[in-house]
Each structure stands twice: as structure tokens, then as C-alpha cells.
Amino acid sequence: MTCFTKPEDLRVLITGAAGNIGKCLRDQLRGRYALLRLADIAEQEPAQAGEEICAIDVRDMSSVERCMEGIDCVVHLAGIPGVDTWEKILPMNIDGCYNVFEAARRQNVPRVIFASSNHAVGYHRREKFLDNTVQPRPDSLYGVSKVFGEALGRMYADKYGMSVACLRIGTFRTPDHPSEARQLLTWISHKDMAELARCCIEHESYHFAVAYGVSNNLRNRWDNSNVKFLGYQPQDDSEVFAAEILARNIPEDPIAAQFHGGFYCPLEFVGTTDRIS
Numbered sequence: 001m002t003c004f005t006k007p008e009d010l011r012v013l014i015t016g017a018a019g020n021i022g023k024c025l026r027d028q029l030r031g032r033y034a035l036l037r038l039a040d041i042a043e044q045e046p047a048q049a050g051e052e053i054c055a056i057d058v059r060d061m062s063s064v065e066r067c068m069e070g071i072d073c074v075v076h077l078a079g080i081p082g083v084d085t086w087e088k089i090l091p092m093n094i095d096g097c098y099n100v101f102e103a104a105r106r107q108n109v110p111r112v113i114f115a116s117s118n119h120a121v122g123y124h125r126r127e128k129f130l131d132n133t134v135q136p137r138p139d140s141l142y143g144v145s146k147v148f149g150e151a152l153g154r155m156y157a158d159k160y161g162m163s164v165a166c167l168r169i170g171t172f173r174t175p176d177h178p179s180e181a182r183q184l185l186t187w188i189s190h191k192d193m194a195e196l197a198r199c200c201i202e203h204e205s206y207h208f209a210v211a212y213g214v215s216n217n218l219r220n221r222w223d224n225s226n227v228k229f230l231g232y233q234p235q236d237d238s239e240v241f242a243a244e245i246l247a248r249n250i251p252e253d254p255i256a257a258q259f260h261g262g263f264y265c266p267l268e269f270v271g272t273t274d275r276i277s
């Protein structure tokens, strides 16, 4: 397994760098690495010192492979970031995710960090505390695409010896605060998101890890004890926003409120929830 010893020598690629999480990582990781290569299909701010801007379409393997040249670690964020049709999920989150892992293998990139989502396990009941061992229970085709990405990562780790981290991100928002009751459980601040990415990029050696992307929320329902070795110590707590959010007295949808995936769960839901143990 590759050992990552000196952060200042690392060459890091971010896909989806023009997006919300991508811009946060760009701002907060700037200057730490030998190179931050920022790849997106969208326009980006011009490169600053230590940065490269790179045009990529994750649906096009040749553009993905080109962006991988000389890279030590990929943070893969690009894709459809929520519920959508199969016609969009398939090329972007399934084919696109395959292209990223496969291009990384072809270019001998030793580490991939994949932006998974809590929606990979969204139909678990909220009273259950979730750790990395719970079964996949996607609440949407989007969630299914994240389960696929995690499975792909596991295979590239086990078969090809790639170091892979899958981040089941909760709720990342710009502006940087939670805005509804469920987000008091699921919120991850910008600072904590960048710190989680940094820990995964810089850790000297791991094979395969699943981590929940969540802040140090009093109401957190996700267990990261399996990834203590990463050294991720979130600092922010959504509780400071709780009084204001709860005072608005906006009730959560009764189906959403039963499951970790929240508002994705009632969408197209048929029947009663008592059949979901």
C-alpha cells in the first residue's frame, strides 16, 4: 500500500471543483499541496499559485484520464448531487464514477476519495445509530448510485490495491449553516468538511474506509469510531442554531421524520412505513 508521508509533495485532483463542496476545498486546502488540480465541466476562477484548472466531463473517459496524469490522490465530487431521473443518474453518477476509478487505476493514482452520501443508507430508521457496517438502504436512485460508487471503491481497493475512502456526507450548505430540524443531525460545516477531506488525503496509509461526513453535532446519529485512525475531529456543532430553527416550528414530513434520509424518503413512497423495519 502506498504511504503518503509529506503533504507538501502531494498532487491532488478535485473533480466537481466548481461546485459547493469543491469551492470550499479549493479555498481551505489552497497552498497545502504541491498541486491542486481543479477539474469541472463548468467555468472556474483562474488558477492561483499551486493550482491548475482542468476541463473534465466525467462521462468522457479520455478527459478523465487526462486529468489523472501525475496525480497522487483524487477527491471525486462531480456528479448529480441529489434526486434525479435515471437518464441523468446513469451517465453522471454510474458511468462517471466508473470512469474516475478506472482512469485512476490506468494512471496509477494510488488513492481515491469518493463523495458518497447519507442517502446510501437513507431508509434506515432514525432511532438506529448508524455505523460503517450497516447494510446499504438507499432511499432513491441517487442513493443507489452512491451505493454503487462505494462498491466500486471497495473492488478497486481489494482487487487493485488502491487506497479508497468513501465519505457519506450529511448536509453541506452554502451559506454555512443548517436551516431545518433534520439538518441539526446531519449538518457538516465548511471547516469540518475541509478537515475531513484533508485527513483522508494526508493519512499515510489505509486500505478502505467509510466515514460519515458530519460535524460534531449534539444530535448526530452517525458513528465514526471505525475511522478514528484518520484523526478527523470535527469542531462545529449545529446545536448553536437549534433554538432559532426549532422556534420556527416547521414540522418534518411524518415519513421523512422516521428515516435517516429525511425528505428523500417520502418521494414516490407507496404504502405504509411499518413494513420498513
Ligand SMILES: NC(=O)C1=CN([C@@H]2O[C@H](COP(=O)(O)OP(=O)(O)OC[C@H]3O[C@@H](n4cnc5c(N)ncnc54)[C@H](O)[C@@H]3O)[C@@H](O)[C@H]2O)C=CC1
Pocket: 015, 016, 017, 018, 019, 020, 021, 022, 039, 040, 041, 042, 056, 057, 058, 059, 076, 077, 078, 079, 080, 081, 082, 092, 115, 116, 117, 118, 168, 169, 170, 171, 172, 173
Ligand atoms: N452538498 C451536500 O449536502 C452533499 C453532497 N454530496 C455529494 O458531494 C458531491 C458534491 O456536491 P455539491 O458540491 O453539493 O454539488 P454541486 O452540484 O455544487 O457540485 C457538483 C459539480 O459537478 C460538476 N459537474 C456536473 N456535471 C459534470 C460533468 N459531466 N463532468 C464534470 N463535472 C461535472 C458541476 O459543474 C458542479 O460544479 C456530489 O457528488 C454530491 O452527491 C453528498 C452528500 C451531501
Ligand SMILES: O=C(O)[C@H]1OC(=O)[C@H](O)[C@@H](O)[C@@H]1O
Pocket: 081, 082, 117, 118, 119, 169, 170, 171, 172, 186, 261, 262
Ligand atoms: O441529506 C442531505 O441533506 C443532503 O444529501 C445529499 O446527498 C445531497 O447532495 C444534498 O443536497 C442533501 O441536502
